[in-house]
Amino acid sequence: MFADEISVTLKLNRFDAGISDTIRMTVSVKGSREADNPGIKGLEDFSVRSGGQSSRVEMINGKFSSSLDFTYFLQPEKEGSFDIGPAFVKVDGKVYKSNTEKLTVTKQGAQPGKGNTDKPVFLAATLSSGTAYIEEQLSYILRLYYIAGISNVSLDMPEIEGLTFKQLGKPVEYTSRYKSGNYNVIEIRFSLVPSKPGRFEIVPAKMGMRVRISGDSDLFEDFFSSDDFFTSVRGRSVTVASNSPVLNVLPVSEKGKPADYTGMIGRFNISAELDPPRVKAGESSTLTVLIKGTGNINRIPDLEFPEIENLKIYPDEPAIETEQTDKGLIGIKTMKWAIVPEKEGLYTIPYLEISYFDSGRKAYLRKKTQTFKLIVDPGTGEMAEPKFVKGGSAQLKKPVEELAEDIFPIHKSAVNFSKSVSFNLLWLLLIIVPFFSFCTAYVIYIVKKPTPEKEAKMLAAGAAKGFLKKCKNEDLNADDLSDSIRDYFNKRFNLQLGSIAPDEASSILKAGGCNQDTIGQMEWLLKKLETFIYTGKGSEPCDMHEEAALIIKSIEKEIK
Amino acid sequence: MKRLFLLAILIAVPSFLFSAENSSNIEELFYKANQLYKDGAYDEALNVYSEIEKSGYTSGDLWYNMGNTCYRLNMTGHAVLYYERAGRVMPRNPDLEYNLQYVRKFVKDAADVPSSFLSDILFWTESMTLNELFIIFVIINLLFWCALILRLYIKKEWTYYFPVVLLVLWLVSGISWAWKYYYDATDSRAVILSEEVNVLSGPDEREKLLFQLHAGTIVMHDQSEEGWTLIRLDEKRGWVKNNDIEKIKKNTE
Numbered sequence: 001m002f003a004d005e006i007s008v009t010l011k012l013n014r015f016d017a018g019i020s021d022t023i024r025m026t027v028s029v030k031g032s033r034e035a036d037n038p039g040i041k042g043l044e045d046f047s048v049r050s051g052g053q054s055s056r057v058e059m060i061n062g063k064f065s066s067s068l069d070f071t072y073f074l075q076p077e078k079e080g081s082f083d084i085g086p087a088f089v090k091v092d093g094k095v096y097k098s099n100t101e102k103l104t105v106t107k108q109g110a111q112p113g114k115g116n117t118d119k120p121v122f123l124a125a126t127l128s129s130g131t132a133y134i135e136e137q138l139s140y141i142l143r144l145y146y147i148a149g150i151s152n153v154s155l156d157m158p159e160i161e162g163l164t165f166k167q168l169g170k171p172v173e174y175t176s177r178y179k180s181g182n183y184n185v186i187e188i189r190f191s192l193v194p195s196k197p198g199r200f201e202i203v204p205a206k207m208g209m210r211v212r213i214s215g216d217s218d219l220f221e222d223f224f225s226s227d228d229f230f231t232s233v234r235g236r237s238v239t240v241a242s243n244s245p246v247l248n249v250l251p252v253s254e255k256g257k258p259a260d261y262t263g264m265i266g267r268f269n270i271s272a273e274l275d276p277p278r279v280k281a282g283e284s285s286t287l288t289v290l291i292k293g294t295g296n297i298n299r300i301p302d303l304e305f306p307e308i309e310n311l312k313i314y315p316d317e318p319a320i321e322t323e324q325t326d327k328g329l330i331g332i333k334t335m336k337w338a339i340v341p342e343k344e345g346l347y348t349i350p351y352l353e354i355s356y357f358d359s360g361r362k363a364y365l366r367k368k369t370q371t372f373k374l375i376v377d378p379g380t381g382e383m384a385e386p387k388f389v390k391g392g393s394a395q396l397k398k399p400v401e402e403l404a405e406d407i408f409p410i411h412k413s414a415v416n417f418s419k420s421v422s423f424n425l426l427w428l429l430l431i432i433v434p435f436f437s438f439c440t441a442y443v444i445y446i447v448k449k450p451t452p453e454k455e456a457k458m459l460a461a462g463a464a465k466g467f468l469k470k471c472k473n474e475d476l477n478a479d480d481l482s483d484s485i486r487d488y489f490n491k492r493f494n495l496q497l498g499s500i501a502p503d504e505a506s507s508i509l510k511a512g513g514c515n516q517d518t519i520g521q522m523e524w525l526l527k528k529l530e531t532f533i534y535t536g537k538g539s540e541p542c543d544m545h546e547e548a549a550l551i552i553k554s555i556e557k558e559i560k
Numbered sequence: 561m562k563r564l565f566l567l568a569i570l571i572a573v574p575s576f577l578f579s580a581e582n583s584s585n586i587e588e589l590f591y592k593a594n595q596l597y598k599d600g601a602y603d604e605a606l607n608v609y610s611e612i613e614k615s616g617y618t619s620g621d622l623w624y625n626m627g628n629t630c631y632r633l634n635m636t637g638h639a640v641l642y643y644e645r646a647g648r649v650m651p652r653n654p655d656l657e658y659n660l661q662y663v664r665k666f667v668k669d670a671a672d673v674p675s676s677f678l679s680d681i682l683f684w685t686e687s688m689t690l691n692e693l694f695i696i697f698v699i700i701n702l703l704f705w706c707a708l709i710l711r712l713y714i715k716k717e718w719t720y721y722f723p724v725v726l727l728v729l730w731l732v733s734g735i736s737w738a739w740k741y742y743y744d745a746t747d748s749r750a751v752i753l754s755e756e757v758n759v760l761s762g763p764d765e766r767e768k769l770l771f772q773l774h775a776g777t778i779v780m781h782d783q784s785e786e787g788w789t790l791i792r793l794d795e796k797r798g799w800v801k802n803n804d805i806e807k808i809k810k811n812t813e
Binding site: 405406407408409410411412413414415417418427430431434435437438441442445 | 586587590591594597612617618619620621622624625628629631655658659662663694697698701702704705706708709712713
């Protein structure tokens with residue numbers, strides 16, 4: 001979906017220039033990608049060169065927005081103050097008009113102040129005025145002049161108690177002639193608002209950057225600097241400081257201060273509109289008051305609408321919109337009142353006024369709206385809801401008024417008609433069945449779990465089986481065989497021996513009811529193994545696993 | 561075995577059919593009453609609704625509709641009584657909540673039934689029915705004991721923490737259900753039905769008048785004897801005639 005509102009804006013990249021400078025002018029047509037070449041007023045004293053045109057399409061908040069830019073370069077032919085514009089652009093047969101910009105052309109253009117202005121890179125700070133009133137909005141402009149290639153530019157702004165800086169728009173770049181040389185200029189504009197009186201010497205702003213100056217390097221540096229492996233950013237790090245302009249801040253004069261003065265300082269305009277100017281009794285008309293200007297817009301008061309007999313007045317929430325422009329902060333405060341006449345007749349809507357201090361004229365001024373006549377015809381007798389025309393930013397909201405109360409209607413169908421059911425056996429079963437299931441499972445678990453005696457018997461039964469399994473290994477050495485016999489005895493007779501001696505084995509087997517022959521064979525086997533182990537042959541194959549297996553089998557047969 | 565099975569079917573089917581037939585009749589009566597209500601015949605509608613109630617078949621919607629009908633008949637006390645009854649069965653019904661709040665505006669006495677400490681702690685039981693709490697408890701109970709059985713045979717970390725978590729839920733749901741059961745079983749709230757009721761110091765017309773109550777006020781029913789009921793409201797106690805008051809919980813419940 002394309003935004004269908006078409007508007008034309010004229011912009012200059014600078015507002016003061018030297019006679020030999022070039023000014024870039026852009027005429028932007030929003031809402032269309034096609035338009036006839038614009039006709040621009042106020043260019044009689046300029047040599048104009050076209051810089052071409054470009055169009056773009058953007059998507060903002062889900063809506064496509066298209067625009068077309070015409071670029072021109074202006075070369076002044078004489079000094080003076082010029083109003084550039086308006087531009088007239090024909091789109092689809094309809095002519096749209098732009099704003100007008102003011103341009104001052106001097107012999108030298110914007111000149112840097114005192115300081116190191118003979119260097120290839122220098123920073124100049126200028127103030128729009130050396131004297132200001134508290135809360136008056138000034139311009140603080142920083143211009144970086146350079147003739148060498150620069151990169152990685154950073155800015156360190158001064159911080160001074162009682163002075164507030166706010167950047168206006170994006171930095172602009174242009175070329176300017178200074179001291180018979182052409183400089184590239186980066187211009188950054190700030191709004192400066194003082195909040196207390198006194199003399200302020202604005203400490204220098206500092207700009208850091210990498211500068212590449214031809215003839216400033218030696219062969220070695222050139223050789224390696226061409227290779228990114230040796231240096232990632234070419235050139236030298238340079239920091240330049242601006243000059244220190246002085247600002248005298250004065251308090252606003254008490255002489256002639258109006259009683260309703262709210263501290264507004266700057267330049268303001270007030271306008272009003274009554275829509276519709278003719279209504280029927282009980283219908284709503286809207287008075288819209290706009291206060292627009294540059295200065296401390298937050299000081300614009302909420303105006304009060306006087307009470308008028310037979311008119312009901314409903315104020316809307318005031319809305320403030322601010323816009324940062326190259327010239328400073330511009331603000332618009334919109335106030336609306338819905339006016340609902342109760343009776344027919346001719347009503348006079350009185351003027352509303354503001355008072356402010358005009359810093360240019362150095363005097364208090366009053367500005368007021370015009371008065372309006374509201375014609376009210378006989379109505380239907382019913383009072384309408386107050387409503388604001390032209391979709392005010394904040395609609396008047398009224399709490400929902402209850403006109404009557406009543407119960408909710410009957411239910412047409414009944415869910416689950418049932419006879420009352422009291423707690424019964426089924427309920428109890430649902431609760432206790434899982435519990436008894438657990439009890440049963442627990443009993444089974446306990447019953448199946450072996451007792452220590454059973455566990456010992458099972459171990460004993462497995463002892464011979466394990467031993468015989470090990471004996472199948474023909475490479476069994478004396479150490480392993482001795483350990484296997486010890487393990488067999490431990491498991492078979494529920495012992496915890498670290499090693500087993502022939503005597504110990506005899507007495508255990510005797511107590512177990514084995515034959516003397518078997519006991520003797522075991523004694524012989526263990527002694528043999530001891531001989532192997534103590535003569536250093538414990539880790540060699542002993543070739544006695546078959547005898548050992550036979551003895552254990554005999555023990556198993558004979559043991560009671 | 562087959563014979564026994566057939567016998568069981570023969571016994572079960574007629575009782576089911578009888579029950580279904582009755583239920584169908586009740587629904588017909590319900591729709592009839594609704595139609596009467598719609599036609600503005602509130603007296604007759606209330607009679608039909610009452611007939612259903614007397615038959616022993618109840619439903620939250622029935623009591624809700626009876627509350628509406630009583631409100632239309634300017635019977636504030638009865639409207640509050642039936643809405644409160646419906647609230648026991650369908651405590652989260654928004655229509656019911658609104659209508660009860662609305663009808664309470666017409667109750668003249670500023671008297672609230674005090675809540676107990678346990679009611680405040682187990683606040684969620686107020687918006688749940690006994691059946692709902694029971695179903696939750698039965699499910700958690702089943703899961704809890706199953707988790708314990710699992711723990712007997714699988715000794716893993718999760719089989720340790722799972723029953724612990726379920727034990728907490730088991731206790732919370734069990735206590736909630738037990739509290740709700742106790743609360744419902746001992747619910748002695750009663751509603752004043754008559755427009756204005758004299759509360760006397762004894763069960764006799766000649767006794768001293770202690771204070772007066774008005775239709776829709778909820779009091780606590782202490783005891784009944786010889787056509788009189790001893791009621792309690794905050795610190796006040798006194799006797800009212802039986803026909804001036806009705807308990808929210810029906811005796812058949």
